Amino acid sequence: METTKVNAAFLCNFEVMQILQQLKDKTQKKHKREGSLATVTYETVHYLQDTECKNQSAESIQNFLKAMKCFKLTKSEKLMMVNTPPRTELEIQLIVQESEERLSEEDVRKIIDVVNEFFPVST
Incomplete structure (x- = not known):
């Protein structure tokens, strides 16, 4: 696999999980599995299913990003908030560069x- 455009687009964990699940389904239907690709796909999906993205939807992510427009955050800061939603002030300080000034x-x-509105804590 070759990267043709570096940083052309950023994907959140939810999007990666969807793509890999589709890829996994396609390879299972064909019954042709490439060993290392199948392993990486399985392990990544397995990992992502234990993260916050398992409770997210495309709609909740879009609504979250709309609500975040009033804050002057970078794309990568918003992406980090989608992937690991901050629940405390400290977590925001770790995500947002120079958060005290901004x-x-x-x-x-x-x-x-x-x-908390768009990504509620699941129990």
Whole structure:
């Protein structure tokens, strides 16, 4: 596999899981499995099913990103928030570069509220 355009698009864990599940289904239907590709696909899907993305949907991600437009965050910061939704102020500080200068305390609280609204904690 060769990368033709580096950083052409970023994919969140939910999108990666969907693509790999489709790939896995296609290879199972053909009964032609390439050993290492099948292993990597299986292991990655297995890992992703234990992360936050298992409870996400395309709609919840889109709504989250719309709600986050009022905060001046980079694409990669928003991607990290989708992949690992921050539940505390510390987690936001770890995701957002120079968060103390770029976000007020109220902004941080709003971000946590938005995260909890669109990506509720599953039990």
